[in-house]
Amino acid sequence: MQNSGKHNNDQLIDQYLAGNRRALSKLITIIENHGNGMHSLWERIHPKIGQAFRIGVTGPPGAGKSTLVDQLSKQFRTHQRTVGVIAVDPTSPFSGGALLGDRIRMSDLATDSGVFIRSMATRGSLGGLSRHAQEVADLYDGFGFDYIVYETVGVGQSELDIVQAADTTIVMLVPEAGDTIQAMKAGLMEIADIFVINKADRPGAERMELEIQASLDLRADSPGWRPPVIQIIASIGDGIDALSEAIDEHRRFQAENNLLEFRRKKRQSAYVQQLIQSHLLARFWQPDMVLRCEQAVQNNDCSPYEISQWLIREFFDENES
Amino acid sequence: MQNSGKHNNDQLIDQYLAGNRRALSKLITIIENHGNGMHSLWERIHPKIGQAFRIGVTGPPGAGKSTLVDQLSKQFRTHQRTVGVIAVDPTSPFSGGALLGDRIRMSDLATDSGVFIRSMATRGSLGGLSRHAQEVADLYDGFGFDYIVYETVGVGQSELDIVQAADTTIVMLVPEAGDTIQAMKAGLMEIADIFVINKADRPGAERMELEIQASLDLRADSPGWRPPVIQIIASIGDGIDALSEAIDEHRRFQAENNLLEFRRKKRQSAYVQQLIQSHLLARFWQPDMVLRCEQAVQNNDCSPYEISQWLIREFFDENES
Numbered sequence: 129m130q131n132s133g134k135h136n137n138d139q140l141i142d143q144y145l146a147g148n149r150r151a152l153s154k155l156i157t158i159i160e161n162h163g164n165g166m167h168s169l170w171e172r173i174h175p176k177i178g179q180a181f182r183i184g185v186t187g188p189p190g191a192g193k194s195t196l197v198d199q200l201s202k203q204f205r206t207h208q209r210t211v212g213v214i215a216v217d218p219t220s221p222f223s224g225g226a227l228l229g230d231r232i233r234m235s236d237l238a239t240d241s242g243v244f245i246r247s248m249a250t251r252g253s254l255g256g257l258s259r260h261a262q263e264v265a266d267l268y269d270g271f272g273f274d275y276i277v278y279e280t281v282g283v284g285q286s287e288l289d290i291v292q293a294a295d296t297t298i299v300m301l302v303p304e305a306g307d308t309i310q311a312m313k314a315g316l317m318e319i320a321d322i323f324v325i326n327k328a329d330r331p332g333a334e335r336m337e338l339e340i341q342a343s344l345d346l347r348a349d350s351p352g353w354r355p356p357v358i359q360i361i362a363s364i365g366d367g368i369d370a371l372s373e374a375i376d377e378h379r380r381f382q383a384e385n386n387l388l389e390f391r392r393k394k395r396q397s398a399y400v401q402q403l404i405q406s407h408l409l410a411r412f413w414q415p416d417m418v419l420r421c422e423q424a425v426q427n428n429d430c431s432p433y434e435i436s437q438w439l440i441r442e443f444f445d446e447n448e449s
Numbered sequence: 450m451q452n453s454g455k456h457n458n459d460q461l462i463d464q465y466l467a468g469n470r471r472a473l474s475k476l477i478t479i480i481e482n483h484g485n486g487m488h489s490l491w492e493r494i495h496p497k498i499g500q501a502f503r504i505g506v507t508g509p510p511g512a513g514k515s516t517l518v519d520q521l522s523k524q525f526r527t528h529q530r531t532v533g534v535i536a537v538d539p540t541s542p543f544s545g546g547a548l549l550g551d552r553i554r555m556s557d558l559a560t561d562s563g564v565f566i567r568s569m570a571t572r573g574s575l576g577g578l579s580r581h582a583q584e585v586a587d588l589y590d591g592f593g594f595d596y597i598v599y600e601t602v603g604v605g606q607s608e609l610d611i612v613q614a615a616d617t618t619i620v621m622l623v624p625e626a627g628d629t630i631q632a633m634k635a636g637l638m639e640i641a642d643i644f645v646i647n648k649a650d651r652p653g654a655e656r657m658e659l660e661i662q663a664s665l666d667l668r669a670d671s672p673g674w675r676p677p678v679i680q681i682i683a684s685i686g687d688g689i690d691a692l693s694e695a696i697d698e699h700r701r702f703q704a705e706n707n708l709l710e711f712r713r714k715k716r717q718s719a720y721v722q723q724l725i726q727s728h729l730l731a732r733f734w735q736p737d738m739v740l741r742c743e744q745a746v747q748n749n750d751c752s753p754y755e756i757s758q759w760l761i762r763e764f765f766d767e768n769e770s
Contacts, residue, residue, distance in 0.1 A: 167754055174752035396746045396753050401734075403757035408729045413722075425717045431495035432717050433488055436724035447765055 141169050144271065149244065152271050156246055159263045173270035178392055180212070180269040181379060184278045184294030186316070191300040192326040195362040197279045201243055202365075203372045204275050210242040212268030214261055216280035216290060244273065258289040259402040262395065265293075291319065293395050295388060296378045298371075300324045301340075303332030308339040317343055320355050322374050328359035328367065353381055412443055462490050465592065470565065473592055477567055480584045494591035499713055501533070501590040502700060505599045505615030507637070512621045513647040516683040518600045522564055523686075524693045525596050531563040533589030535582055537601035537611060565589065579610040580723040583716065586614075612640065614716050616709060617699045619692075621645045622661075624653030629660040638664055641676050643695050649680035649688065674702055733764055 137158075143151035158166065183200075185193050194215070201211045248261060261278060268276045278290050291297050299320035301308065323340050325333050337357050344354060356374050360367030382388045417439060424435045458479075464472035479487065504521075506514050515536065522532045569582060582599060589597045599611050612618050620641035622629065644661050646654050658678050665675060677695050681688030703709045738760060745756045 170752045170754040174755075393746050397742060399753040400742055400746065400757050400760070403753060404733065404761060405726075405730060407757060407761055408733060409726060412725065412729060421718060421721055425714050425721065431491045432720040432724060433491040434495075436721050436728065439721070440725060440728055444768055447768070 137166065138168065141172060144267075145172070147272070149241070152244065152267060153246075155267055156264055159260055159267070160248065170266075173266065176270040176272075177266050178269065180265075180273050180276045181296075182265060182276045182278070182294040183375065184280070184291035184297045185300060186280055186291045186297070186319075187300030187324075187326075188302070191302050192362045193279050193300055196298075196300060196324065196326065196360070196371075197277055199362055199365050199368045200277065200372065203368050205240060205242055208242075209274040210272070211244070211275045211277060212265075212271070212273040213243070213245040213277045213279065214264050214268075215245065215247045216261060216278065244268065244271075258293070259399070259406070261290045262293060262399055262402075293398070295382065295391055296321045296375055298322045298324055298375075300326055301336060302327045303330045303336045308336055308343070321353065321378050322371070323355055323357040324367075324371060325357065325359045326362050329361055333359055352385070353378065417443065458487065459489065462493060465588075466493065468593070470562070473565065473588060474567075476588055477585055480581055480588070481569065491587075494587065497591040497593075498587050499590065501586075501594050501597045502617075503586060503597045503599070503615040504696065505601070505612035505618045506621060507601055507612045507618070507640075508621030508645075508647075509623070512623050513683045514600050514621055517619075517621060517645065517647065517681070517692075518598055520683055520686050520689045521598065521693065524689050526561060526563055529563075530595040531593070532565070532596045532598060533586075533592070533594040534564070534566040534598045534600065535585050535589075536566065536568045537582060537599065565592075565594065579614070580720070580727075582611045583614060583720055583723075614719070616703065616712055617642045617696055619643045619645055619696075621647055622657060623648045624651045624657045629657055629664070642674065642699050643692070644676055644678040645688075645692060646678065646680045647683050650682055654680055673706070674699065738764065 140151050140154055144155055155166075155169065185197055185200075187193055197213055197215070201213065204211050246264060248264065265276050265278070278294055280290050297319050299316050299322070301323065303325060317340075325336055325340075327333075337359065340357050344357075356377075358367055358371050358374055360371060362368070379388075382391070420442070421435065421439060424430060424438070425432075430438070461472050461475055465476055476487075476490065506518055506521075508514055518534055518536070522534065525532050567585060569585065586597050586599070599615055601611050618640050620637050620643070622644065624646060638661075646657055646661075648654070658680065661678050665678075677698075679688055679692050679695055681692060683689070700709070703712070741763070742756065742760060745751060745759070746753075751759070
């Protein structure tokens with residue numbers, strides 16, 4: 129059975145490497161289902177990874193992230209660039225982010241073979257979210273997409289981890305009282321490479337831009353790149369040209385300063401760390417260890433701290449080779 | 450130095466066990482700063498843990514969670530019960546949850562020695578949030594508080610983990626179009642032991658209650674407890690009596706069915722797992738290992754998968770005792 133599964137995977141990888149979208153789609157599903165046995169996949173695509181440019185888009189619920197991603201994708205397509213989108217659906221209801229249904233309106237892109245869109249659920253990912261998002265991005269990269277766009281609501285640590293794994297991070301705000309201050313409090317000001325003020329026809333857009341510029345003035349540690357602030361109206365595509373130019377400019381800036389390679393290595397290190405964590409935990413929590421833990425907790429003689437120390441001792445004693 | 454640190458901690462623990470609030474406060478700070486050397490603390494308070502009743506309050510930004518927690522605390526105080534509150538501040542700005550400043554209005558409680566309030570930041574906790582929240586709750590428990598209340602916005606996996614660690618989980622909504630459906634999509638319907646509709650004087654409260662009741666009717670797996678739906682106006686304390694009764698009732702229900710003990714053991718198991726994870730990772734990522742990882746990533750000869758396999762092999766070879 130295992131051999132047959134391996135064989136199927138190898139076939140799938142062949143098809144994927146030959147540019148088959150259905151194979152790409154199936155591989156993503158396998159990854160999302162915590163599929164193992166993908167070692168040969170990663171070994172085979174590793175040399176191909178590193179060509180795509182990765183863009184992260186984050187911002188509060190209702191900022192218009194999906195609309196922006198749609199417009200950006202169309203913009204890239206007019207320049208004959210291909211795009212892979214990873215829309216990270218929120219765990220929570222209240223963030224109001226893109227649920228699967230929302231993507232339906234991306235209908236003119238849905239039939240375009242130069243665009244690939246995948247939504248990932250955060251619920252139940254048990255901390256594996258950023259790892260899976262990274263793996264899907266690597267799959268896109270190996271498939272040959274020119275751009276990879278992560279779209280995620282700016283709430284929660286793992287969502288922020290994803291966005292920070294991008295080459296260019298776009299923080300999106302809408303003119304609403306207090307939003308700038310909230311973004312500052314949350315440290316979103318520091319992760320932004322580009323600010324976008326959406327719905328810039330609303331009152332308050334100018335004031336918001338002034339607030340952001342003022343806070344950028346205060347940044348002493350500015351390392352050469354000052355995030356531009358771009359006003360757009362995503363729903364009618366207004367300002368998308370300027371945004372797209374800003375992205376190019378940030379890309380050039382990074383390329384000239386060897387920062388792209390730096391970010392890439394950082395991503396790889398983080399990925400190695402995640403793989404090691406999964407592996408260590410899987411190796412530790414064998415059925416027998418789970419049982420011992422349950423029994424110790426039931427007995428209630430020892431504190432969780434003592435139980436953990438005891439189990440760790442047992443684990444290393446038994447793992448002498 | 451280490452002995453002196455240990456000695457200081459022991460003194461602090463003595464003071465804490467003698468009911469000193471300042472010592473409690475200092476111990477929380479040590480925990481938040483990832484303080485180790487607290488082994489003797491956990492061993493000493495373990496026998497005292499398990500008396501407090503833990504309540505989780507979650508809901509969308511702006512639902513009025515802090516106000517509810519304030520009112521509940523006052524209610525408990527009128528019955529001479531003591532309360533420890535853990536307000537988990539959102540990582541993100543946009544969740545609109547209680548920032549430190551908000552708590553200032555809790556002024557009549559601030560001088561009450563039967564109430565202790567601590568805000569915890571989610572930012573930078575690197576996945577340790579639910580562990581720290583659990584540890585602070587255990588500290589409250591060992592200190593002798595009758596009730597422990599977690600307050601957290603219903604966004605993000607770790608925030609949900611915290612709330613689910615409670616004995617009674619309150620899901621709070623406000624009458625706004627679509628909120629019920631959003632809550633259903635997110636699975637919040639399944640974690641609620643009690644529903645609260647705040648701002649029940651607004652139009653739509655009745656309809657929201659009908660929607661929730663209808664969705665509860667559909668639950669086939671209902672294990673004996675049907676979550677009540679309670680309409681309140683938290684700002685004026687309206688409905689707090691009814692809520693407090695519902696909490697008591699849920700507590701009785703659980704006590705009669707041995708569910709409290711079940712939840713307690715589940716919490717302890719989860720805690721052991723978190724301790725083991727921290728320990729394994731700390732043991733793995735010695736400076737030398739970090740260096741080897743960095744070098745391997747720099748060389749770029751191998752995929753992250755291969756690097757992780759190689760480092761794990763080295764780790765276990767070197768940990769033969």
